[in-house]
Amino acid sequence: MGYRLDFGWIPQYWPVLVSGIGVTIYLIAAGAAAGCLLGMVCAWTRALGPAWARPVVVAYVEMIRNTPFMVQLFFIFFGLPSLGLQMTELQAATLAMIVNLGAYSCEIIRAGIEVTPRGQFEAGASLAMSRFQTFRYVVLVPALQRIWPALSSQIVIVMLGSAVVSQIAAEDLSYAANFIQSRNFRAFETYIVSTLIYLLLAILLRQVLAWVGRALFPKRRSAR
């Protein structure tokens, strides 16, 4: 009983794969940008925001970090319409990515903010900076610089997790793989190819994030 691996289907289905890759890249780009922004706002709220808002952020972060991404996705896509919030698959997937990464990045950024020496806040205040200015210029940037590696690997993890969005029929790379294997009946080969593409995307994404880190935070000897 010999099984011959067959990759002859690749040229025929290549466009499907490419469009799937496009959607996966879009998801992680939108998710990372908006998710990190959300994370920054939440981190600010937790560290310096109004007292009433802090428990809300804590509840949000803990709830997201302790439930599977897929359940969050199903809740958003299947559950929210009963509240009148109808979304397309892609919108639901994007929202789930943002909400998920927002919670993780909040926790990571907060860790960076917490180790900021107290004196930095006071120094900012003594230069007549407002609380927001102090946060923006004195606290946030060094904090982000400090936690950039952790944030980068979290973004890669979320990108890999995004494979699940195919379950609500958002047409990403894993959806493309499911589609192709249902046509060519070469499930194993199809998943090998898509897995390798994911690996390549992960390696590329790591490079891009390292590059963004270098661009955002040029080496400053005095930083720390």
Added chain:
Amino acid sequence: MIEFTFWDILRNLLLAARWTVLLSLVSFAGGSIVGLIVMFMRISPNKAVATIAKGYIELFQGTPLLMQLFLAFFGIALLGFTVPAWLATGLALILWTAAFLAEIWRGYVEAIAKGQWEASASLGMGRLQQMRYVILPQAMRIAVPPTVGFSVQVVKGTALTSIIGFVELTKAGTAVTNATFQPFLVYGLVALIYFALCWPLSKSSQILERKLNVAHKNH
């Protein structure tokens, strides 16, 4: 049409959650054993062995768990066995867990001072003995908090197994939704059950870490 009470829904979800718990335990136990072996290989002085372990870790950390599950499911089938879903999921989850645990533990083993290795070598200990009696007891102590923290990822990872047909909490949630047409309630409950499983683990990881930090403050 059959009416489902709140209790019907909750009971069915809780019954399915047993499988989530069992699968998590199996994955974590199996992943620890394989992970320990991979970690040993990763820090081996033999370059080839270390490279293989590194490749293994890169591969499993750099690809989606979902794809690994599919490959396990269809890959074993290619060898001519009919695979029950629990076997494929168990295997994939164990291998995935092992990759992460190996990398976490490596960091802590390498954090042990070099002098400890040299001291134990000077006592004529072999590499395994050094590991068993000198390095691991120290490394494992400081590695407990992140290991407990990672167990949360394992519990959450089991949710993906519903996709290849293993009936656990998420799959049950889908089935119950299809019967009751109450996705908001059902997926809300599913999320709460996951939260009840994961949150104590997250919290104890944090507490353990704080304790350890206090213990290490004065040196």
